[in-house]
Amino acid sequence: MRYRRAGLARGLASTAVLAALAAATTACGSGDSGTTADGKIELTVATFNEFGYEELFKEYEAAHPNIKITPRKVGQAAPHHQNLFTKLGAGSGLADIEAVEEGYLSQVMAKSGQFNDLKQIGPSDVREDRWLQWKTDAVTTKDDKLIGYGTDIGPLAMCYRKDLLEAANIKTDPESIKATFATWDSYFAAGEQYVKATGKPWFDSASQVFNAMHNQHKTGYYDRDDNLVIESNSDIKSTWDKVTKAVAQGQSAKLVAWSDEWETGFKNSAFATRTCPSWMLGVIESNAGPEHKGHWAVTGSFPGGGGNWGGSYLTVPKQSKHPKEAAELAGWLTAPQQQIKAFVAKGTFPSQTEALLSPELLNKTSDYFGGEKVGQLFSEQANKVAGAQYKGPKDGDIQDNVISPALLSVEQGGSPEDGWKQAVEGAKKAAK
Structure with a gap:
């Protein structure tokens, strides 16, 4: 699921509201890695937004005097991945290590032959059980090649406006909230109650809720043989019906995620609940502002479990001139110790099983969210994920450019039936 990493888990890493994402910058370089003028091995590392690696690069160079790390960092995921796919097609110009965001992973997996198998070239002490199993499964090919080392993740919880729920006579004590958010049916039932009591929307966007529900399905838009199954997958149609019914009841604020109106909606109390990956805490704090400190709360009770x-991965393209050295660096950067350092620096929530047990993470609290032990909460949520849904070749395109517009058409007054027809036909066209 594609996401903005701006403000990634800022509510975890700091109680202060951080500045907006810096403008995109790209380091100069041809991407044809070699050696420096003084004979060092040069490793280029291409990332986007905030991975928390700046100080780690310095630490690695100090311990490996024969290595020079040249970072290429851009401000957003989209231009980074556009560059990645362009240079994959050209056959040259890629960095030794290329970061890949989860939402673009299906496109990378479709080109997995252009990436090194890290089981073959990676350090022998980097075992797959370093990571949560579902994190590794998602980047393992059908013929059992591992093409990426996991960095961060975005385990899901539910964020809600405690004051708004209480005003609608929806109880917010821990046991009551647990029941309210136990299932999607109980979630939408509470939303219906909220709308009737207040006349205001329950959630921000139909597509945001739909995507969270869809990613819990055992099978998504594709089966494991890359057959498009949107029309035959009854789980998808059931999710569509539940979400569009909620839209008809007035539960959606009809806001396009990441738009100016959506960002302002947090401050204006335009909705009462929000599906909430770990990095969303910082987004809420930044957009809602200090006046809503203590109003927002987060619970580990998430519908469907x-x-x-x-979340992202570090890959080593076959274009690399120094694949073994690149794999060694990628392995070091994704070790539990380094991921905790990245978490402290930028709030990137770790995917490593050992890191998820770190006291530094488990003891992290958020003043903005009422002193909640958010580190422990999201660590527990990470362990609830049953498995990685298989993503087919055009999965991201279908989600972003087909399903979301079709749901928006329903929010804007179209019928659910016409919207579903638009979604199915659009998916078939995208999959060609």
Whole structure:
């Protein structure tokens, strides 16, 4: 699921509201890695937004005097991945290590032959059980090649406006909230109650809720043989019906995620609940502002049990001139110790099983969210994810450019039936 990493888990890493994402910058370089003028091995590392690696690069160079790391960092995921796919097609110009965001992973997996198998070239002490199993499964090919080391994740919880729920006579004590958010049916039932009591929307966007529900399905838009199954997958149609019924009841604020109106909606109390990956805490704090400190709360009770939204991997393209050295660096950067350092630096929530047990993570609290032990909460949510849903070749395109517009058409007054027809036909066209 594609996401903005701006403000990634800022509510975890700091109680202060951080500045907006810096403008995109790209380091100069041809991407044809070699050696420096003084004979060092040069390793280029291409990332986007905030991975928390700046100080780690310095630490690695100090311990490996024969290595020079040249970072290429851009501000957003989209231009980074556009560059990645362009240079994959050209056959040259890629960095030794290329970061890949979860939402683009299906496109990378479709080109897995252009990436090194890290089981073959990676350090022998980097075992697959370093990571949560579902994190590794998602980047393992059908013929059992591992093409990426996991960095961060976005385990899902539910964020809600405690004051708004209480005003609608919806109880917010821990046991009551647990029951309210136990299933999607109980979630939408509470939303119906909220709308009737207040005349205001329950959630921000139909597509945001739909995507969270869809990613819990055992099978998504594709089966494991890359057959498009949107029309025959009854789980998808059931999710569509539940979400569009909620839209008809007035539960959606009809806001396009990441738009100016959506960002302002947090401050204006335009909705009462929000599907909430770990990195969303910082987004809420930044957009809602200090006046809503203590109004927002987060609970580990998530409909359907849990899920993940966001996270990335480090890959080593076959274009690399120094694949073994690149794999060694990628392995070091994704070790539990380094991921905790990245978490402290930028709030990137770790995917490593050992890191998820770190006291530094488990003891992290958020003043903005009422002193909640958010580190422990999201660590528990990460362990609730049953498995990685298989993503087919055009999965991201279908989600972003077919399903979301079709749901928006329903929010804007179209019928659910016409919207579903638009979704199915659009998916078939995208999959060609």
